[in-house]
Amino acid sequence: MVDQDVELIREKNVVAVIAFRESDIYATDAAPGERPKRVVAPDPRGRFHKIHHHAGNPSGTYEDDSPEYWREITEELAPAGAILVFGHGNGKANASHHWVTYVEKHRPDVAAKLVADVRVDIDHIDEEQVLRLAQVYFGEAPQRDFGDNRRGASES
Numbered sequence: 001m002v003d004q005d006v007e008l009i010r011e012k013n014v015v016a017v018i019a020f021r022e023s024d025i026y027a028t029d030a031a032p033g034e035r036p037k038r039v040v041a042p043d044p045r046g047r048f049h050k051i052h053h054h055a056g057n058p059s060g061t062y063e064d065d066s067p068e069y070w071r072e073i074t075e076e077l078a079p080a081g082a083i084l085v086f087g088h089g090n091g092k093a094n095a096s097h098h099w100v101t102y103v104e105k106h107r108p109d110v111a112a113k114l115v116a117d118v119r120v121d122i123d124h125i126d127e128e129q130v131l132r133l134a135q136v137y138f139g140e141a142p143q144r145d146f147g148d149n150r151r152g153a154s155e156s
Contacts, residue, residue, distance in 0.1 A: 008037075011081040015134035016073065017122050018087050018096040023073050026127070028134045036127065039076055041069040070102035074110050083113045084134050086120040 013028040017036075024036035077083055087096020096117050104111045120133065135141070 006079050009077075010079040013082045013084070013134070013138045013140070014077065014080040015084045015086060015130060015137075016077060016096075017120075017130055018073065018085055018099050019122060020095045023095075023099075024127075024130075025073075025076055026131055026134065028131060028138055028140055030131060037076060039069070039073050042066055042072075067102065070099050071106070073099055074103050074107050077113075078107070078110050080113060082115050082138070083110070084115055084137055085117045086122055086130065086133070087117060088119060088122050 009025065009027045015026050015028060017024045017026075021041050023039045025039070026034075026036045030036075085096045085100065087094055087099075100111070100114065100117050103114070116137070118137070122130075125133075
């Protein structure tokens with residue numbers, strides 16, 4: 001991440017949407033339409049491969065993702081003040097759980113910033129919904145949508 005990207009999340013509340021192939025990182029004060037920081041899993045074979053298969057084993061074999069991917073996500077999130085993680089799946093298919101396990105073992109300083117690992121249907125929510133859910137979780141008032149492309153502070 002370049003220095004200006006670090007400043008976008010330094011000491012801020014952030015939400016990371018973690019999946020096995022890519023992860024998106026948002027500061028909760030991001031403006032509508034502001035693009036998240038995207039971390040893509042390295043794929044040295046040039047293609048994404050299935051991580052669960054049954055070849056020769058009826059119960060299946062699980063192939064864990066690379067530690068480089070978890071390390072890259074961790075480095076991107078390290079400057080944040082508080083980290084909320086959104087992930088989906090259960091058990092071995094839960095990428096966010098794998099990242100949490102990695103960060104607790106290898107970077108307890110970053111793990112200490114983790115406020116929650118929340119199950120969300122990340123395939124079916126858009127960027128604005130991710131931000132709104134995170135803002136609600138952190139108790140931040142989302143900017144009000146006036147319905148005419150104007151956004152501003154919530155009116156009390």
